[in-house]
Amino acid sequence: MSLVRLVICVSGVYAMFLLWAIAQERLSVPFRSTVPPHTSDKFHFPLFMGTCQSILSSLSALLYLLIRRPPTSTVSLSHILGLSPPPPPPPTTKTQTNGSAKPSPPPPPKSLLRSFLQISLLSTLAAPFGFASLAHVSYPFLVLAKSCKLVPVMLMNILVYRRAFAPHKYAVVALVTAGIALFMHFGEGQRSSRTGSKGEGDGRSPYLGLLYLLVNLLLDGLTNSTQDEIFRMYRHLTGQQMMFWMNVFGTGVSTLLAVLPLPYIPVIHPSHGAHGEFGEALAFVRTHEGAGRALLGFAVTGAVGQLFIFETLQHFGSLTLVTITLTRKLFTMLLSVVVYNHTLTAGQWLGAAVVFAGICLEAYVKRRDVHAKRVVQEKEKPALKEL
Numbered sequence: 001m002s003l004v005r006l007v008i009c010v011s012g013v014y015a016m017f018l019l020w021a022i023a024q025e026r027l028s029v030p031f032r033s034t035v036p037p038h039t040s041d042k043f044h045f046p047l048f049m050g051t052c053q054s055i056l057s058s059l060s061a062l063l064y065l066l067i068r069r070p071p072t073s074t075v076s077l078s079h080i081l082g083l084s085p086p087p088p089p090p091p092t093t094k095t096q097t098n099g100s101a102k103p104s105p106p107p108p109p110k111s112l113l114r115s116f117l118q119i120s121l122l123s124t125l126a127a128p129f130g131f132a133s134l135a136h137v138s139y140p141f142l143v144l145a146k147s148c149k150l151v152p153v154m155l156m157n158i159l160v161y162r163r164a165f166a167p168h169k170y171a172v173v174a175l176v177t178a179g180i181a182l183f184m185h186f187g188e189g190q191r192s193s194r195t196g197s198k199g200e201g202d203g204r205s206p207y208l209g210l211l212y213l214l215v216n217l218l219l220d221g222l223t224n225s226t227q228d229e230i231f232r233m234y235r236h237l238t239g240q241q242m243m244f245w246m247n248v249f250g251t252g253v254s255t256l257l258a259v260l261p262l263p264y265i266p267v268i269h270p271s272h273g274a275h276g277e278f279g280e281a282l283a284f285v286r287t288h289e290g291a292g293r294a295l296l297g298f299a300v301t302g303a304v305g306q307l308f309i310f311e312t313l314q315h316f317g318s319l320t321l322v323t324i325t326l327t328r329k330l331f332t333m334l335l336s337v338v339v340y341n342h343t344l345t346a347g348q349w350l351g352a353a354v355v356f357a358g359i360c361l362e363a364y365v366k367r368r369d370v371h372a373k374r375v376v377q378e379k380e381k382p383a384l385k386e387l
Contacts, residue, residue, distance in 0.1 A: 002315075009312040013324050014331070016305030021143070021332045022339060023298035028134035031288035041284070042135075043291055046128035046267075048281035051254040052295060054124075056303035058247035061240050064307055068240075082234075082241030083109040115230050116242070119223050120249030124257070125268060126219035129212045132267045136209025140342055143333045144183055144352055145213045146220075155221060168365050175358030179351045186347025212267065239310035 027049065030040035043049075069080050078084045133142060158165075231237060258277040262269045285292045312324060333352065336342060344352075 005315060009308055009316070010324055012308030013305060013312065014328055016301045016308060017328055018332060018335055020298060020301035020305055021139075021336065023294050023301060024131075025134070025139045025336060025339075026290075026294040027298060028131070028139070031284075031291045033287055034289050035287050041288065043281075043284060043288075043295075045277050045281035045284065046131040047124075047254045047258045047277050049131065049295065049298060050124060050127045051251055051258070051278075052299040053302045054247040054250040054254065056299045057306055058244055058251060060303045060307055061244035061247065064240050065244060078109070081244065082237045083112060085236035112230075112234060112237075113245070115226070115233075116245040117249050117253075119226050119230070120246050121253050122219050122223040122226065123246065124250050124253040126216050126223065128267050129216035129219070133209040133212035133216065136204045136206055137213070138342055139336045140333045140344065140348075140352075141183060141209075142213065143329055143336065144355055145180060145217065146329070155218070160222065160225060166365075168361065172358045172362045175361065176355050179354030179356075179358065182351030182354060183348045186345045186351065240307075243306055243310055 027043045030042050033039050033041060065080050069075060076084075130142065130146070227242065230242070255278075257269055285295060309325075337344060
């Protein structure tokens, strides 16, 4: 049964996120208008994209939590959604005889909700920068950069939470940085030799795209490090509960950003006329062939894919999930090259190999450490029984 569940989880993550990547890249290229003068226009509504996905993700997470709730009448909706710990199991005769420590008081829901609002705000602001970078860099480069979340996560943990890391993690960061530099250098060199410029002729600016990616990765790093802190503080919380609240608050944040009369803010709040971003996005979907299908595919596959990720995390742990997502991102880059006819130089393939070598080193060391801990725990079990 465990093997069947693993096969289902791996297949679900691969299928959903490979399709999600194709839909995301499709949304970054022009769509042909169905009304005169039949122009080709790009879909430039990242907040609307994020809102569509967060609505479906919150609904799918809620449905998952309701289906998987414990079959007992003592579990309330507050427990199911993670705002309070589940009720403790009834004490056995042994625990009544020996006594037991009093359970820690439940965390205040307001504090937990503020934490969810914080990470939702960070992730909502991060997404538009990632999508905006596609106007200036290729999708394979975006996938490669997004594979390097370890770097901003480490940086944010060091700067914000004052944490230290093992020496091998700094070697991983060095490999990832070197690989990104190689990929960027050889890609820019190829473009310069082909066009005789740095990309200004077609409106592309690789360095602006890289800046957008850096902002996206820094915000993602702060989001992930804050998620780690929330899980450390609220140990009763599950991944599906965090998924639900992140997407609920994310829907609210992106909707407010889209409808409030805020001043022009590059990437986050661009000017969309009197109708706002949501009105312009809906008009675009109605008048451009294929835009609605790509947007629906992006939202549905992202929402269902998150459920497979959290299911994998719950039953098989983070090491298995790291292995699955690592290989998935590699196949995503290869699929993008095949589907959208991207051309990579030998230097870019070398850079990608260096990046994935660094990530594989991180996964190998993590797996070795967990295996060593399990060996120690197995040796300690007989001693504990004797006591």
